[in-house]
Amino acid sequence: MVGTASFVQNLGNSVKKVSDSKSSSWWYNHHMRAASRAIFQRIPLVDLVLEVRDARIPMSSEYGQLRYFPSSSRNIIILNKMDLADRSKTKEWMAYFKERNYIPYAINSHNKDSIKEFLNFLQARVRDIRRSTHSSDTRTTTVMLVGIPNVGKSAFANSLHQIGRISAAEKGKLKHSTVSPQPGETKNITSLKIASHPNIYILDTPGVLPPKILDAELSAKLALTGAVDDILIDQSELAQYFLSILNLSDEYKNWAKFSTMDDDGAATSVGGSSGGSELHKKENQIVNDHTQDIVVQAVRRALFDEISAFKGNMVDEKDMVQLIEAQFTTVLRKAFNVTSNPCGDATGMVAAKLINLYRTGRLGHYTLDSLPRSHM
Numbered sequence: 013m014v015g016t017a018s019f020v021q022n023l024g025n026s027v028k029k030v031s032d033s034k035s036s037s038w039w040y041n042h043h044m045r046a047a048s049r050a051i052f053q054r055i056p057l058v059d060l061v062l063e064v065r066d067a068r069i070p071m072s073s074e075y076g077q078l079r080y081f082p083s084s085s086r087n088i089i090i091l092n093k094m095d096l097a098d099r100s101k102t103k104e105w106m107a108y109f110k111e112r113n114y115i116p117y118a119i120n121s122h123n124k125d126s127i128k129e130f131l132n133f134l135q136a137r138v139r140d141i142r143r144s145t146h147s148s149d150t151r152t153t154t155v156m157l158v159g160i161p162n163v164g165k166s167a168f169a170n171s172l173h174q175i176g177r178i179s180a181a182e183k184g185k186l187k188h189s190t191v192s193p194q195p196g197e198t199k200n201i202t203s204l205k206i207a208s209h210p211n212i213y214i215l216d217t218p219g220v221l222p223p224k225i226l227d228a229e230l231s232a233k234l235a236l237t238g239a240v241d242d243i244l245i246d247q248s249e250l251a252q253y254f255l256s257i258l259n260l261s262d263e264y265k266n267w268a269k270f271s272t273m274d275d276d277g278a279a280t281s282v283g284g285s286s287g288g289s290e291l292h293k294k295e296n297q298i299v300n301d302h303t304q305d306i307v308v309q310a311v312r313r314a315l316f317d318e319i320s321a322f323k324g325n326m327v328d329e330k331d332m333v334q335l336i337e338a339q340f341t342t343v344l345r346k347a348f349n350v351t352s353n354p355c356g357d358a359t360g361m362v363a364a365k366l367i368n369l370y371r372t373g374r375l376g377h378y379t380l381d382s383l384p385r386s387h388m
């Protein structure tokens with residue numbers, strides 16, 4: 013279980029309730045139903061299917077419909093948002109998929125080099141398929157992106173279109189897919205050219221969630237990573253679930269250098285997923301780039317101090333609840349400079365700010381899905 017049981021249950025049950033509610037036109041709305049059908053019909057017709065998943069939840073972000081099309085040589089699993097996931101866990105997940113004869117590829121859609129590398133890989137794959145099917149060199153190849161909402165399909169499609177080797181005239185200045193932090197922004201299937209001679213087109217599709225979700229932990233992970241519209245979810249439940257993950261992980265130890273406590277050089281003595289000096293360089297860069305990072309530093313420092321000073325037992329549910337209560341009501345309010353005023357929703361504001369920092373990778377890298385036990 014990722015996070016502490018009661019927080020997983022609270023959030024998971026709320027999400028499940030939304031997905032169960034018949035009146036919820038938000039969850040599996042008519043757009044999703046129509047899109048799901050359109051995608052299903054097209055899958056057998058395209059040359060390749062790129063199933064975009066979120067690298068933070070390589071299993072939970074599976075696109076269920078693909079189980080009906082088990083031809084794994086035509087499918088590639090894209091683990092997008094790798095920049096937000098734990099790097100060593102992504103490697104383990106890649107190995108896991110390869111062992112099962114899937115073709116996985118980890119991507120950061122915002123990174124040019126990552127996209128260039130993938131384009132080369134894709135073109136080689138397309139050549140292989142052409143050879144094996146004896147198709148002519150001039151035939152157009154169609155590749156379809158599928159996935160649950162908000163995993164970055166449109167961002168990925170746009171980057172492929174921008175970086176793809178096509179003429180300037182073909183790079184339509186106005187032609188792009190809508191990228192948005194809100195799930196459900198892509199309403200239609202759009203086609204973008206990503207390579208010439210021979211031509212490759214990519215179809216961007218709307219995200220589709222399962223009509224119903226039965227598992228509380230799965231629901232909680234989908235909500236935290238942004239696959240479910242935030243309007244449907246209590247933001248403080250989301251933030252508390254995240255805090256229970258953060259408190260149990262080692263990520264906060266990387267923030268020792270921001271601490272005001274006398275920690276005797278703890279910054280260099282702790283290990284984490286990121287190397288110390290590399291992290292430092294990155295941190296300096298970020299500080300220079302964004303004024304908002306003064307807030308990020310304050311939040312990291314406050315969390316580091318609070319967790320380090322915590323005398324309770326993290327795996328004890330009661331102690332964890334107490335710690336999160338303190339973090340939420342005092343520590344983070346101060347760090348975010350949110351004053352409690354009778355008209356404002358201070359808890360909601362703290363929650364939204366914390367979730368935003370998590371989703372933009374500024375509070376560490378977490379892979380929420382663990383590999384099946386037999387594989388570890």
Ligand SMILES: Nc1nc2c(ncn2[C@@H]2O[C@H](COP(=O)(O)OP(=O)(O)O)[C@@H](O)[C@H]2O)c(=O)[nH]1
Nearest residue numbers: 093120121161162163164165166167191192193
């Ligand atoms: N950090 C990070 N964010 C990404 C990446 N790809 C997409 N995003 C962000 O994720 C959000 C959803 O992207 P979008 O392309 O609209 O997702 P879609 O619903 O699957 O089409 C947007 O805020 C994107 O900027 C990535 O590789 N890394």
Ligand SMILES: [Mg+2]
Nearest residue numbers: 165166190198
């Ligand atoms: Mg989209």
